[in-house]
Amino acid sequence: MGHLLHLQILDISENDLRGNIPSTIFNISTLQVIDLLDNSLSNSIPMVMCHKLPRLEFLYLGINHFTGQIPTSLCQCKSLRSIFLWQNNFTGSIPRDIGCLSKLQYLSIGSNRLIDTVPPSLGNLSRLEVLGLGDNNLWGQIPQQLAHLSNIKILNIAANNLSGEIPQVIFNISSVIHLSFQINGLSGHVPELTGLWHPNLEKLFLHNNQLSGKIPDSLSNASKLTILELSNNFFSGSVPMTLGNLQLLLTLNLGRNQLTNKPVGTEIQFLTTLTQCRVLENLVIDSNPLNGTLPDSIGNLSTSLQRFHIQDSQIRGRLPTTVGNLRNLMQLQLFNNDLTGTIPSSIGDLYRLQGLSLFEYGLEGRVSTKGDVYSYGIMLMEMLTRKKPTDEMFVGGSSLRQWVKSSFPGLLVEVVDSNLLMREQPTEYLLHCLSSIMELALQCSSEFLAERPNMKDVVVRLRKIKQQFLLSNNVTVLQIQS
Incomplete structure (x- = not known):
């Protein structure tokens, strides 16, 4: 691959590639994009990777199994605008001079095993819009210099071992939309500020720390x-x-x-x-x-x-x-x-x-027992589908009940947990049993209270479904034996 002397974009993301990446990739001086996202690649990245990549703008190595340290030569890739190393096994420190990348807009190195303190030089990245350092083992205090990130929109340093106070100047950054400082050992007060207090802030995560004092009134700004x-x-x-x-x-x-x-x-x-x-x-x-x-x-x-x-x-x-x-x-x-x-x-x-x-x-x-029965209907759906109402697929107004209802009865096999079907061609009796239980679950979870059965009726119907299923199975066994 190192012989592709005019290659500008290398994109082999979202495959099932394994093993090591050829070090010759980093000799292609014309490269502007290296995208290896979402594979199973391993080994370490050469510490001198940027010696021959003066035009590199986008480095995407996230969601792999890379190990070793983040290359200290990153500053030689002076054209870098985006670095995504999230979810690997990188160790060691964040390069102390990383603030030299004056064009950098996106830096995500979370979900690794990085240690040491947060480099103050990060405050030099005046164009940075996203900084993701979460879910590492960083310690020490949050550098005051981060307040110089005048264009930052997302600042995530959650789930580390940081301590001390949150610098008050951080709360003066007007561009920030998302602040994640949770799951650390941060202490002190959240400052009461006059005037505008994060006019663009949409999400603030400070939970699981040791913060004290009053919740500031100015937060409402x-x-x-x-x-x-x-x-x-x-x-x-x-x-x-x-x-x-x-x-x-x-x-x-x-x-x-x-x-x-x-x-x-x-x-x-x-x-x-x-x-x-x-x-x-x-x-x-x-x-x-x-x-x-x-x-x-x-x-x-x-x-x-x-x-x-x-x-x-x-x-x-x-x-x-x-x-x-x-x-x-x-x-x-x-x-x-x-x-x-x-x-x-x-x-x-x-x-x-x-x-x-x-x-x-x-x-x-x-x-009301009819209020109780709603929860039972949802529980039946959870058991039959192996899904939860809180699963990510049920967003944007969708729900577990709506998903089941849209598939009932004709597409029932597409929503039922495959482990319940037991075989590639489930019997007619099994499908009828599952259909009957799912119908009952939908009735129990009806939006209209008057349409729901009471719990006594539910028990009677479940017993009837069970008896019919067992009887059908016995008939099938007798037919096979005869």
Whole structure:
């Protein structure tokens, strides 16, 4: 391959190539693109790889099994605009002089085994838009110099062993859209800043650190924020009432902190302000000493809300009947609180509910069995398809139930787990049995409460399906024997 003296683009990505790559590739001085993405290539990259590649602009080696160190000669590839080394087995340090690549716009070297500190020279990459260092073994503090990345849009240094405070100047970068600092040992406060606070920020991940102090009110100035993850830290004080201004918010996770409610024992008012977040899907505030009551206004939370976790938070008083307004709720976690009174019958209207935890407090009453049966229908589909409602394929408004329904009954074999079919040509009796169970699952998970059977009817029908299947199998055996 080294004899292809005029080659400009080498693209052999997304194959099943194995073994070593010929070192002669790095002698082709005309190369502008090397794309070996998504193979099973191994061995190390020559430390002198850039000695003869002055025109190289794109280096894509990600999703392979490369080992050894990242070549220290990278600075000699002065035309580089994009480096993608993600998901390999590179070890050692990030080249300390990597900041010399003045044209670099994209640097992704996450999901490797890199060690040492984050090089301050990265701050010299003034054109950089994406910096991915996550899921390595980097230690030390975040360099102040990263604040010089004036064009950065995605900054990911998650899942390392970083410590110390997040430099305040990082929060002054106006171009950033996505900040991922989670799963480190970072400490200190998130600063309260005046004026614009990340006007373009859409996703902020700070969870699983050791951050403390108050959640800054100025966070609400990040008006484009869709995901705010602050869980598993030591944040204290009250939850800012201004979070309701984040009208594009999809996920708010404040769980497992030391957040409180003042005055103690009163309604948790910040929940009322969150009713302004009309597209909110996930609200997690569990394991905080909130010590208050749930306001009736929780029924005015987003109709898109799917997950509401407030367990283990010293919640007292009654569970408002308005919770039944949250018609798209799939998970409601209330356990280990001090709630009293009766369980509202309106919970039975939550037809999509798949997870309901009400144990360990003094609630009385019964939940509608037709509400319960929805979860059972979904569970049947999970068992028959070996899929989960949370799988990535069910995005953009699609769901496990819709996928099954669109294939029922004619294309049932395409959605049923192949392990259940047992053979290349499943018997008519087996297909009839699976079809009957899937039909029952669809009825149990109907969006309309009146169309769902009660649990007693479900048991009767399952027994009948079982008896018919066993009888059919016995007839088949007798036919074969005769």
